[in-house]
Amino acid sequence: MALAQNISTVDDGLKSELGKKGIVVTTLNELYNWGRRSSIWPMQFGLACCAIEMIATACARYDIARFGAELFRASPRQSDLMIVAGTVTKKMAPNVVRLYNQMAEPKYVITMGACAIAGGPFIDGVNVLRGIDRYIPVDVHLPGCPPRPEALLYGLMELQKKIDGQTIETTEWYQKGLKREFPIPEYGPKGLIPKFNPEIWNPREEDHRRERYGQPILIGKKTKAPNLDAPPAAPRPVPAPAATAPTSPAAS
Amino acid sequence: MKIEEFKTLLELKLPGIAFKQVRDSLLVENPSDLPKVAFFLKNSDLEIDYLSSVTGSDYLDYLESVYHLYSTTKKTGLITLRVRVKRDAPNVPSLVPIYRSAEFQEREAYDMYGIIYEGHPDLRRLFMWEGFEGFPMRKDYIQEDSEWLEPEDLEWLEKHQVPVTEEMKERAKTPRIIKKDAGE
Ligand code: SF4
Numbered sequence: 483m484a485l486a487q488n489i490s491t492v493d494d495g496l497k498s499e500l501g502k503k504g505i506v507v508t509t510l511n512e513l514y515n516w517g518r519r520s521s522i523w524p525m526q527f528g529l530a531c532c533a534i535e536m537i538a539t540a541c542a543r544y545d546i547a548r549f550g551a552e553l554f555r556a557s558p559r560q561s562d563l564m565i566v567a568g569t570v571t572k573k574m575a576p577n578v579v580r581l582y583n584q585m586a587e588p589k590y591v592i593t594m595g596a597c598a599i600a601g602g603p604f605i606d607g608v609n610v611l612r613g614i615d616r617y618i619p620v621d622v623h624l625p626g627c628p629p630r631p632e633a634l635l636y637g638l639m640e641l642q643k644k645i646d647g648q649t650i651e652t653t654e655w656y657q658k659g660l661k662r663e664f665p666i667p668e669y670g671p672k673g674l675i676p677k678f679n680p681e682i683w684n685p686r687e688e689d690h691r692r693e694r695y696g697q698p699i700l701i702g703k704k705t706k707a708p709n710l711d712a713p714p715a716a717p718r719p720v721p722a723p724a725a726t727a728p729t730s731p732a733a734s
Numbered sequence: 735m736k737i738e739e740f741k742t743l744l745e746l747k748l749p750g751i752a753f754k755q756v757r758d759s760l761l762v763e764n765p766s767d768l769p770k771v772a773f774f775l776k777n778s779d780l781e782i783d784y785l786s787s788v789t790g791s792d793y794l795d796y797l798e799s800v801y802h803l804y805s806t807t808k809k810t811g812l813i814t815l816r817v818r819v820k821r822d823a824p825n826v827p828s829l830v831p832i833y834r835s836a837e838f839q840e841r842e843a844y845d846m847y848g849i850i851y852e853g854h855p856d857l858r859r860l861f862m863w864e865g866f867e868g869f870p871m872r873k874d875y876i877q878e879d880s881e882w883l884e885p886e887d888l889e890w891l892e893k894h895q896v897p898v899t900e901e902m903k904e905r906a907k908t909p910r911i912i913k914k915d916a917g918e
Pocket of ligand 1: 530567597626629
């Protein structure tokens with residue numbers, strides 16, 4: 483979605499002039515968005531190491547309260563923002579989708595870290611979901627492993643920009659027939675069923691990973707095993723430093 | 735204690751049980767002897783009272799279950815025991831009656847390698863869910879292709895009224911490409 487800035491019909495110069503005299507000119511939209519943007523309540527849950535960084539962001543040093551998002555709610559019914567902080571395993575994914583469904587509108591999602599975006603370092607794992615955007619729509623992707631707290635704050639600011647761009651007349655959650663509940667995947671014999679929700683996510687046209695490694699991943703490389711009964715291989719000799727000609731200017 | 739000395743000691747104390755030294759660990763040749771060995775280790779004056787981990791591993795010709803033991807009272811350890819079992823009959827007696835800490839570890843090894851610990855009170859999957867098929871850490875496990883919808887996925891999507899394009903349906907019909915030589 484393109485970010486349309488909240489454009490007021492009142493001239494900015496005039497507005498600040500009036501502001502100095504103690505008169506506030508605003509639009510309902512601006513007020514509405516200001517209120518929403520300044521008190522985004524995230525949901526209190528973390529899935530892996532990125533959660534530690536999220537906790538650091540909430541603590542005194544980085545202080546997410548400066549952006550109004552300090553109230554981590556333990557219930558999806560009371561939260562506006564879901565920060566998916568960490569590795570989403572296939573066992574956890576249905577619960578994340580369920581929590582998303584339970585959140586009240588308007589709701590936003592930030593994926594924090596490489597794992598939540600695409601599986602991260604564990605992308606080859608049988609148990610790891612390759613990105614939560616396979617099942618729920620995501621507003622802000624935050625790359626990093628883990629993203630630093632500043633990055634999370636930046637992501638939050640990007641989300642605030644997005645909120646600022648929404649207007650009461652066109653927002654989805656006042657429209658009729660809004661469907662923002664997504665079917666919850668099920669556990670299957672090999673992984674989740676379905677593997678992704680094509681309404682939301684589709685595989686890339688060009689998949690360089692797949693071309694390089696094939697599918698299933700690395701099967702040729704893995705079918706070797708060490709022979710324990712043989713004596714352990716001698717450690718590789720450390721190459722002796724190459725004899726270099728003296729390079730001091732005196733030698734030349 | 736050196737592993738050679740340890741082996742001699744065990745052979746003296748437990749006649750009839752064959753041991754073999756594999757690098758710096760002891761292989762118990764017959765898996766059914768394992769509880770006897772463990773019972774001896776725990777209750778003799780060696781006082782090996784702590785089983786720190788149970789691991790499975792796959793050596794293609796056989797599966798292995800590896801035990802790491804310490805003594806917390808005598809501050810001795812590490813003692814490593816191994817047992818080898820066939821891939822198609824991977825039965826190992828459970829150590830839960832002797833070391834309670836084996837319970838979760840054996841469940842994990844069962845979950846990942848399919849080693850069946852006989853006598854375990856509650857041998858269920860630990861990390862994967864009930865209904866998962868296969869043992870994902872075995873070297874011949876073939877992982878699903880997560881970019882490829884399969885017929886059961888389409889069925890599910892239809893049931894939940896998610897629109898699926900014709901192209902995707904066509905793709906689901908064709909078998910997956912399996913590159914056997916990948917990574918060689
Ligand atoms: S992205 Fe890195 S830090 Fe974040 S959950 Fe994954 S592995 Fe941990």
